[in-house]
Amino acid sequence: MTLTSEEVNIIVYRYLQESGFRHSSFAFQYESQIQRSPYFDVNIQPGTLINVIHKGLQFMEIEAHMSEDGELLECTNPFSLLEPHQCDLTGRSLNERSEPSPNPTAKRQRKEERRAQKEREKRARKDVETTESDAPPASTSSSITASTPAAAAAPAPAAPVNGHTVKEEADVVMNDTTNDEKEGMAKPRETIDPNDIIVLEGHQNEVFSCSWNPVVPNLLASGSGDATARLWQIGDGKDQVSKPIVLNHLPNLNDNKDVTTLDWNPSGTLLATGSYDGQARIWTQKGQLRFMMAHHRGPIFSLKWNKRGDLVLSGSADTTTVVWDPEAGEMKQQFELHTPILDVDWMDNSTFASCSSDKTIYICRVGQTKPLKKWVGHEDEVNAVRWDPTGRYLASCSDDMTTKIWSLSSDQPIQEIRGHRLQIYTLQWAPYQEENTDAPRILATASFDATVRLWDALTGTCLHVLQNHTEAVYSISFSPDARLLATGSFDEVLNVWNAKDGTLQKTFKANGGIFEVHFNKDGDKLAACTSNKQVVILEDMKS
Template sequence: FLPFRSGDSTARIWTVGDGPCSSNPQNGPLNVAVLKHYKGRTNDKSKDVTTLDWNSDGTLLATGSYDGQARIWSKDGELVSTLTKHKGPIFSLKWNKKGDYLLSGSVDKTAIVWDIKTGEWKQQFEFHAAPTLDVDWRNNVSFATCSTDNMIYVCKVGDNRPVKTFAGHRGEVNAIKWDPTGTFLASCSDDSTAKIWSLKQDTCLHDLKEHTKEIYTIRWSPTGPGTNNPNQPLVLASASFDSTIKIWDVETGRLLHNLVAHGDPVYSVAFSPNGEYLASGSLDKCMHIWSVKEAKVVKTYMGSGGIFEVCWNKEGDKIGACFSNNVVIVLDFRM
C-alpha cells in the first residue's frame, strides 16, 4: 500500500499491483481508499492533511491535519479513532516500532504521546518555545523533537523533563532522524548545516557545513552494524535548497559524495532497502535514482509537478512519488 497526503483534505491509500502505475484523483484506479478529513464541503483548508505514517505491520495508518487532530485509519480506509488535544496544526507524527504509541508534534509547541489501546493521550511534552516541526522515536519509549526555536530535546515517556537537550543550530531545525540502531541523532536546519549528535555528549559529534542554503531533510542509510546490510557502512544523506544532495561519512563527518543533477531545491530523499540506491525528488519535476557507491544518476523520471516526497516499497522494486499538482505515481525499478 502507498499512502498519499494532500491539500484536498483527504488522504488516499493506493493498492499497487504489478507494473508501472500513474494515478491522480480525477482518473485514479478503482482500488483506492479515500480517507476524508471533512464532512460536507471540501473547501475547508483547516483539514488539509500534513503528514502520515503506517504502523510497523501495515495495519493502521495515522494522519495529521491542519485542524490539529490526528486520525487513525484501518488499511481499508475506515476511521478507527480521532485523537484530539493539540491546539494547532500537526506537522509530524510517528508510530513507535511496537505500535502501542503514536507521537505527534504541533504548531502549538508541544509533542504528545498517544496510547493507541485507549485512544487517549498519555503524556504531553511542553518544552519548546515555538512550533514543533519534527519528531522521531529512538526506541519504543524515548524520542526526539525539534522546533523553530532552534532546539532539540530527547524525551522519555514517563519523564517530566528532557533526557537530553541539544543546542547548536542557529536556525529552525527542520528535521531529525535517529540512525537504525538509535545510536546517533541527525538534524538539519535553515542555518545550512546538518549535525550528528550522541547522547554521550552535549555538543554535536560532527558539524556538517558543506551546503550553501537551507537543508530541508536528512536520511540515514539502512546499512551498518545491527541492520539487514551489516557489511556496508552507515552513511547520512542531506538534501538542500541549494539543489544538491550530500552523502556523509558518519565516523569522521567527512563529505563522501556531492550529488549534483537537480536544478531546484531538493525536498525528499530515500535510500533503497539494500542501501545501494538513493531516490531524490525536487521542485525541478525530476526524480533521480543514484548509485550510492558510484555517486552518479542511474535513472531519471520526469514528472508533471514539483516532487515533495519519494519512498521505496519494502522489496526495493517500486518507488512512489507525490507531486505538487496532487498526482501520485508508482514506478517499477530494475537495474
C-alpha cells in the first residue's frame, strides 16, 4: 500500500470545503497547489477524512490491546484520538465473549440504558411485591407504576407491574373501563391480509424509525439498529419497490449502532439522522453524506428541522440540546439545562421546547443564552413535547400519567388532562384545518396502558378511548386530513381508526412489535417499522 502527500492533501481540502471553511480551503489550495494534482477531479465521498481517522483509531485501539498470543483483550476505558490511553483490562479476551442475545428491552431502554437501573430503584423504593395467586385483582389507580415493557426482536415476557405483567395490567384496566370507553373496542371493518401489504426487507436489526418525505409522496426513510438508514422508493404494488439506498453510519464512536431518530427538512431535499453514538448526520435525497456532526457526547434521542429548514435541533442523553447550521455542518449554539433530554420540538424558526427525565420543560430561543420559560409541573419524567400546528400551545406527556397543555402567556399549565392508567409515552396533535378555525384542538395520547385517547385539549374532555391493543402503544400518526389515526404497539398490531367517531377501520397483524407509524403527505400510504427488521407499507388508505 502506498500513500502520497497529494492524496492526503486532497482529502484534507475536501474536508475543509464540506465543513464550511471556505477561506481556509482556498488558502490550503493555493499553498498546496492541489489543483495541479491528478486527484483534483476525483469523486471523493463526503466524510472521507473522518472515516479514515475513525478506522485508523479503531486499528490503534486493536493494536494497543492485542496480546503476544494474538488475543484481543477487553478494556473498559474508551480510546481517544488526543488523550493518552490508560488500560483498564478486565482479564478477558474478546474472543471468549459469547454472542449477545437479542435485547429484551423496550425502545426507550434500548435508547437509554440508564432506565434499567432507574426502574430497579423505583420498584425497590415503592416495595412492590408480587401479588399472591389467590389474591383479588389489584385495583387501578393513579398510583400505578409500570416498568418499561419488553421490546425485543421477538416478544419477551413483560416485566411485573404491581404484581401483574404489562399485558395483565392492561387487562385490569380494560375490566375497569366504563361502558362509554368500551365503544372504541368495536370490530374493524377490514382485517388486512398480509398478501395485500408491501414488506420492505434488508435491515439487519430492529427498525426504530420511519419517515415519509414531505414533498415526494413515495420516498420513505427508515432507521435501524444495524447502523444504517435506508431510502426506499415505493411505487404502486409489490413489484414497484426499487432497491433501497443504504446510508451507512459506520464507523461509529461506540459499540451501539442504533440509528435512533431521523427527520426530513421541509423541502424534502435533506435527511438528518441521529445515532446512539452521539453523531448527527445530514444526507442528500440521493443518499450522499453531506455532514457528520459529532459534538454530542451521548446518544441522540430526538432531532428536528425548524419550519424554514435552515436549522437542525438535536437533544441528547449528554444533557444538552444543540442547534446546528446545516449549510456548514457546524454547531451554532448549545444549551445545557437538563439532565438527559428525551424530546425536542420547534415552535417556529428560532424557538423550541425540550423535555427531560428531570421532570422539567424549557423554552429556548436561538441567540439567547437564558431560557424564555422553565415549566415545572410534572411529577415524573416528561417523555414527549409537541407544539400544536398554530404554535400557540405546547402539549407534554409524562410517566406521571398526565398530559399538560402550556402557553407562553402562563407559568402554569392551562390544562391538565388525566385518564390514562399508566405512563403516557407519546402524543400527537391533529393537523389543523384552516377552514375550521373554531374547531376544537384535537390531541391524541398513547400510553403503556394499551389505550390511545382522543381529547379536546383546551377543555380536557376525553372524546374517545381507542382500545384494540394489548400492550404499550409506542407510536401514533394522524393522516394529513385528520380523518384517520394510525396506532402501533408492541403487541404486533397496527390499527387504523376513524379519528372523528373513534371506530376501528382497519387492523393488521405484523411479524414484530411496532416502533413507529407514519402517513405519507397524500395520506394514501402508511408505513410501520418493526422489531422484526421489516418496514411494512399499507396502501390505498383513502379508500
